[in-house]
Every structure is written in structure tokens, then in C-alpha cells.
Amino acid sequence: MSEITLGRYLFERLNQVKVQTIFGLPGDFNLSLLDKIYEVDGLRWAGNANELNAAYAADGYSRVKGLSAIITTFGVGELSALNGIAGSYAEHVGVLHIVGVPSISSQAKQLLLHHTLGNGDFTVFHRMSSNISQTTAFIKDINSAPSEIDRAIRTAYVYQRPVYLALPANLVDDLVSSDLLKTPLDLSIKANDEEAEDEVIDAVLQLVKDAKNPVILVDACASRHDVKKETKDLIDATQFPTFVTPMGKGAVNEQHPRFGGVYVGTLSRPDVKEAVESADLVLSVGALLSDFNTGSFSYSYKTKNIVEFHSDHIKIRNATFPGVQFKHVLQKLVKAIPPVVADYVPHPVPQLKLTNSPASAETPLTQEWLWTQLGGWxxxxxxxxxxxxxxxxxxxxxxxxxxxTGISQVLWGSIGYSVGAALGAVAAAEEVDKEKRVILFVGDGSLQLTVQEISTMIRWGLTPYIFVLNNAGYTIERLIHGEKAGYNDIQEWDHQLLLQTFGAKNYESLKVSTVGEFNELAQDPAFAKNDKIRLIEIILPVMDAPDNLVKQAQLTASVNKQN
Structure with a gap:
């Protein structure tokens, strides 16, 4: 065909960049657009339970594949998705938010349409989204529409932030040249200014040369902006002790001999805290220094020799180099650094010590036991x-x-996020490798916010592990404030009936409450194979929590009380 519809053009472009599952809900302003999904081989319309869950799912999908798309309808649909979109913006996740909007003529006549505010303003929701989007595109002309679509997709991928794309209902069936699809989308990042890049490299090499006890600290944006390989190469080239933040888990191979653990300021293990804070040089890759990621900002470096590598700038001590991107810098640094570290004698790294003493099979499960033993499974x-x-x-x-791959929403912290994100992650994982397991850990309280999305997993035959930590309510909130308060209670559910209720046929529902029951599962080869959707309810004491959460809750409560 020499011409295709604009709607099909959009989905062909998404398919070209391996976005194969589209999340969202139908609404009358996007129905004609949704028709075009079925014209493109290899695409799947997820059909979510609600727009908020769809946004969470798009976030989870993007964290596995690097880009995702969600479609909502004008007003009521797009606003329902915005909490999830804001989380993607805060945490650097590339999501294309496509909104079906009323026709150009309806907007021009300022008709009093449903889903509007009744004041003739058709741009108000676009303006709301502009504050949580890297860029926006409101299509008004068919001639520029293909290039605007290309710009929106490229921006979402390169900057790893949401992009808002509004498509009027009357334009999705208009025709554009199919030859435009022959030119691949350019998803490469632009080159750095060479002079600024060289200045950065020289300054970093000098700091490395002078350092006696350097460390590498890796955070979330190393994963989000795809520098995990460059980070690994830097660790291999230098042999510096390497640590991650809570949001950085999964960005570094934790089996690497130079990996020392997770640094969370005062909430760190003492040996990790000492190793990081006694360093005379910190090479920080992709930092997102939020309160829960830093132990309420309790980092206590004893040096000012800190180099921050970011996706769009580099900071060396007090000097900032705007526009110098860390991917190219790290690639260049890895090549230049070997002679500078030739005489470096690797400092020892903290060793993980399992704190659990042997427990009998009848011992009730606790948070401490569960998390220290989980790595073995x-x-x-x-x-x-x-x-x-x-x-x-x-x-x-x-x-x-x-x-x-570790997925958590430590910065935005929207309760219930993980269930929707698990749907997106398991859809993406299936497209990458059907043997790849997706494992969700969610509390019984959080589950109640977004449980409907389990039905979408079942609809598509997806096979995640859903571990429900049943501790009778919102334990994290109880720890911060209101241990006995009714607002931290929830209605008790029979979790063992959930998969059946949502229509699952190939499923397994289990309940474990003791060390022996968990070990029996972990050692079962059949359980290790992700051939069915599974819900595993883990019974835990109401106020039982990881020690670092107890301390974080105390810090948060203290901060909340400050004037």
C-alpha cells in the first residue's frame, strides 16, 4: 500500500521499536484508533481493568523493554492514568501516553461534549499532563502528524520520561505515505560536546589518580538510561568496591566479586556504611537521592571528592557540566582509566552474612528470615x-x-503500583524470553488497591508468581503513625479464592506460614517452573517488618513532625 491510516502508522512505528503490548482502556474518542492495533501483526491490546492500573502496567513493561505505550480516552480516561504517569516521570521511565481526543471541528466549535469541563476548553487536560511529560504533541494537522509521532516516540525513549500524544478522532483514519515507515526511527543519543567531555574525563582521571580508597555507588538511572554495561565495564576496569542504593538493585551483578552490598545511609549495614563513607572518592552513577533511597538523606560521606554521572549532566565536586551525557562519558572513561589504576590494590569489600540462625520447620515465618533466604530460590x-x-x-x-531485574517504586511510592507493574513486566518478559520468571511481592493492603489487574494476567495466560505478604493491613503506615488506628486496617480477604474468582484455569494457590512450608516450596522443581499463574499467601505477624523499614519509619515520622 502506498498510503496507510495515521492510526496504523502509529502502531507500525511502535511495533518497529518492539513495543508489542499496548495498555489502556477503550473510550468513544479512541475507538477508531484501537481498530488499527489489529491491523499490525505482532501487537497485543492488553485491555486493562482501569486506567491507573494501565499506567502502572506501562511503567513495568518499559522497565523491562525500555519503552511502552498506553492509550486512554479524553478527560475521564487520561486523568485516571495520571498518578501512574507521574510515577513514570519521577522515576525516569519511558512511556508514550496516547490520548484519543474529540475531533478538530468539535474543538473549534467549543461544543459542550461529554468528558469536558463544560467550558469549551479542550486543552486543559493537555496542560495538566505537560507538567509530568518530557514533551507533548497535540496533533492538529495530518501533514505534520507522522513527524510528530516519530518525535514523541523518540523523546520518550531517549529521555526515559513520559510523552503525551493527543490524536483527534477524525484524523486517525486520514491517510499518510507508507514510505515514511522505511526510514527507521533514530533512537540514538546525540554526541556530547567534545571539549566538555574531554574536560570531564581529565578531571575524573585526576581524582582517580589521587584517590587511595575509591568506591563506585550505583543508583536507579543506571538501569533506566541503559548504562548497566558501561557500569560493569567500569567496575571490571577499576576493581573498585561497588555498592548500590535500594533503587539501584538490579543495576549491578550482585554476584560480582567487587560487589559490597546496599548503601542506604544510616540504615546500611555497619560494614557497608563504613566502607562507603570512609572512601576518599565516590563515583556515583545515576543517582536519584530521595528520602527512602538515602535513609532520609542520611548520606555521610567524609570526602568532597564526589563525581555524579547523570543521563544529562555530570557533576564533579562543585562543578556541573550540563548536557554532558553519562553513556558516552562512561564509555570513554573505561578506555582511558586502565593505566591510571594500574597500581591500585583492591580494597576488601564487605561480605554478605546471613543473620538467621537455624530454624526448625515449625518456626513461624518472619520478614527477616524470608528476605535473607529468598536469594537461594x-x-x-x-x-x-x-x-x-x-x-x-x-x-x-x-x-x-x-x-x-529489580523493579520497585521507591521515589514515587504509590501504594498498589506493583500489581499493575507486574502485569506489564510479565507481558514484556514473555516477549523477551518465555522462560523468564516474573516474581511479585505485594502486601495484603496494597493488593486491595489494584487487584483487578490479576484478571488481565489471567486473560492473556501470563504466569507470574504473586507472593501476598499477609500481615493484616498497612504495616508501613502503622510503623510511621497509628499502630492501632482503624484507618490502617483492611477488610480481610480469602486470598486463596482470588485466582479462581478471576477465572483462572491453569493456576495454583498456596498458603505458607512456617519455615518448613516455605523451604518445601523453594526446593520443589515443579514450583520453580513458571508454567502457571501462582498466588502464594505468606502469613506474617502484624507489626513484623525488616529492621531498615522500622528505622526508616521512625525517621519519616520525625520529619513529618518538623516545623
Missing amino acids: LREGDVVITETGTSAFGIVQTRYPANT
Whole structure:
């Protein structure tokens, strides 16, 4: 065909960049657009339970594949998605948010349409989204529409931030040249200014040369902006002790001999805290220094020799180099650094010590036991998703196998995020490798916010592990404030009936409450194979929590009380 519809053009472009599952819900302003999904081989319309869950799913999908797309309808649909979109913006996740909007003529006549505010303003929701988007595109002309679509996709991928794309209902069936698809989308990042880049490299090499006790600290944006390989090469080239933040888990191979553990300021293990804070040079890759990621900003470096490598700038001590991107800098640094570190004698790194004493099979499960033992069941290539709460803090104690993808929303921290994100992650994982396991840890309270998305997993025959940590309510909130308060209670559910209720046929529902029951599962070869959707309810004491969460809650409560 010499011409195709604009709607099909959009989906052909998404398919070209391996976005193969589209999340969202139908609404009358996007129905004609949704028709075009079925014209493109290899695409799947997820059909979510609600727009918020769809946004969470798009976030989880993008963290596995690097880009995702969600489609909502004008007004009521797009606003329902914005909490999830804001989380993607805060945490550097590339999502294309496509909104079906009323026709150009309806907008021009300022018709009093449904889903509007009744004031003739058709741009108000676009303006809302502009504050949580890297860029926006409101299509008004068919001639420029293809290039605007290309710009939107490229921007979402390169900057790893949401992009808002509004498509009027009357334009999706208009025709554009199919020859435009022959030119591949350029998803490469632009070159740095050579002079500025060289200045950065020279300054870093001088700091490395003068350092006696340097460390590498890796954070979330190393994963989000795809510099995990460059970071690994830097670790291999220098042999510096390497640590991650809670949000950085999965960015570094935790089986690497130079990996020392997770640094969370005052909440770190004492040996990790000492190793990082006594360094005379910190090479920080992809930092996102939020309160929960830093132990309420309790970093206590004893040096000012800090180099921050970011996706769009580099900071060396007090000097900032705007526009110098870390991917190219790290590639160049890895090549230049070997002679500078030739005489470096590797400092020892802290060794992980399992704190659990042997427990009998009848011993009730605790958070401490679970998270320190979990690493023995995980396997290379797993995708591990943890909910904001006990799981996100507990997983810090778990040593990941190689090539594990860690997903948590530590900065934005929207309760219930992990269930939607698990749907997106398992859809993406299936497209990458059907043997790749997706493992969700979610509290019983968080689950109640977004449980409907389990039905979408079942609809598509997806096979995640859903570990429900049943501790009778919102434990993280109880720890911060209101241990006995009714607002931290929830209605008790029969979790063993959930998969059946949502129509699962190939499933397994289990309940474990003792060390012996968990060990029996972990040692079962059949359980290790992701051939069915599974819900495993883990019974835990109400106020039981990882030690670092207890301390974080105390810090948070203190901060909340400050004038």
C-alpha cells in the first residue's frame, strides 16, 4: 500500500521499536484508533481493568523493554492514568501516553461534549499532563502528524520520561505515505560536546589518580538510561568496591566479586556504611537521592571528592557540566582509566552474612528470615517486583543472582503500583524470553488497591508468581503513625479464592506460614517452573517488618513532625 491510516502508522512505528503490548482502556474518542492495533501483526491490546492500573502496567513493561505505550480516552480516561504517569516521570521511565481526543471541528466549535469541563476548553487536560511529560504533541494537522509521532516516540525513549500524544478522532483514519515507515526511527543519543567531555574525563582521571580508597555507588538511572554495561565495564576496569542504593538493585551483578552490598545511609549495614563513607572518592552513577533511597538523606560521606554521572549532566565536586551525557562519558572513561589504576590494590569489600540462625520447620515465618533466604530460590534472569512497604525494604537484604531485574517504586511510592507493574513486566518478559520468571511481592493492603489487574494476567495466560505478604493491613503506615488506628486496617480477604474468582484455569494457590512450608516450596522443581499463574499467601505477624523499614519509619515520622 502506498498510503496507510495515521492510526496504523502509529502502531507500525511502535511495533518497529518492539513495543508489542499496548495498555489502556477503550473510550468513544479512541475507538477508531484501537481498530488499527489489529491491523499490525505482532501487537497485543492488553485491555486493562482501569486506567491507573494501565499506567502502572506501562511503567513495568518499559522497565523491562525500555519503552511502552498506553492509550486512554479524553478527560475521564487520561486523568485516571495520571498518578501512574507521574510515577513514570519521577522515576525516569519511558512511556508514550496516547490520548484519543474529540475531533478538530468539535474543538473549534467549543461544543459542550461529554468528558469536558463544560467550558469549551479542550486543552486543559493537555496542560495538566505537560507538567509530568518530557514533551507533548497535540496533533492538529495530518501533514505534520507522522513527524510528530516519530518525535514523541523518540523523546520518550531517549529521555526515559513520559510523552503525551493527543490524536483527534477524525484524523486517525486520514491517510499518510507508507514510505515514511522505511526510514527507521533514530533512537540514538546525540554526541556530547567534545571539549566538555574531554574536560570531564581529565578531571575524573585526576581524582582517580589521587584517590587511595575509591568506591563506585550505583543508583536507579543506571538501569533506566541503559548504562548497566558501561557500569560493569567500569567496575571490571577499576576493581573498585561497588555498592548500590535500594533503587539501584538490579543495576549491578550482585554476584560480582567487587560487589559490597546496599548503601542506604544510616540504615546500611555497619560494614557497608563504613566502607562507603570512609572512601576518599565516590563515583556515583545515576543517582536519584530521595528520602527512602538515602535513609532520609542520611548520606555521610567524609570526602568532597564526589563525581555524579547523570543521563544529562555530570557533576564533579562543585562543578556541573550540563548536557554532558553519562553513556558516552562512561564509555570513554573505561578506555582511558586502565593505566591510571594500574597500581591500585583492591580494597576488601564487605561480605554478605546471613543473620538467621537455624530454624526448625515449625518456626513461624518472619520478614527477616524470608528476605535473607529468598536469594537461594531466585535464579539468573528473574524479574523481581516489590511493593512500596515491607517488600521494597526487605528486598534490600536479598542477594540477587546475576542478570536479575529489580523493579520497585521507591521515589514515587504509590501504594498498589506493583500489581499493575507486574502485569506489564510479565507481558514484556514473555516477549523477551518465555522462560523468564516474573516474581511479585505485594502486601495484603496494597493488593486491595489494584487487584483487578490479576484478571488481565489471567486473560492473556501470563504466569507470574504473586507472593501476598499477609500481615493484616498497612504495616508501613502503622510503623510511621497509628499502630492501632482503624484507618490502617483492611477488610480481610480469602486470598486463596482470588485466582479462581478471576477465572483462572491453569493456576495454583498456596498458603505458607512456617519455615518448613516455605523451604518445601523453594526446593520443589515443579514450583520453580513458571508454567502457571501462582498466588502464594505468606502469613506474617502484624507489626513484623525488616529492621531498615522500622528505622526508616521512625525517621519519616520525625520529619513529618518538623516545623
